Amino acid sequence: MYEMLVREISSSVVRVPKPVPGTAVKVTRYGAVLAFVISPEDYEAVEAMMDAYRNHPPIESELTDAELRAHAATDELETAEEYDYDGLAAALDA
Numbered sequence: 001m002y003e004m005l006v007r008e009i010s011s012s013v014v015r016v017p018k019p020v021p022g023t024a025v026k027v028t029r030y031g032a033v034l035a036f037v038i039s040p041e042d043y044e045a046v047e048a049m050m051d052a053y054r055n056h057p058p059i060e061s062e063l064t065d066a067e068l069r070a071h072a073a074t075d076e077l078e079t080a081e082e083y084d085y086d087g088l089a090a091a092l093d094a
Contacts, residue, residue, distance in 0.1 A: 025037040
């Protein structure tokens with residue numbers, strides 16, 4: 001699972017604009033993205049989301065290929081009468 005490493009750099013070593021919550025500052029040089037600067041509040045939110053994902057991964061990551069194909073085959077249908085059971089069986093056999 002992904003773990004974000006944090007490295008501290010003194011503000012006396014680098015010049016960084018004060019980040020505003022809800023806004024990311026993209027740092028570029030010669031057109032290449034070097035870094036993003038976010039506020040401490042936004043960083044805490046990102047960490048909380050990463051913790052939530054680590055503790056409760058999306059169910060889709062636990063589904064088998066057959067289950068995903070079955071879901072895709074019936075995803076756009078709204079009522080039981082509309083289900084294409086033959087198509088569902090074919091998707092499961094593929």
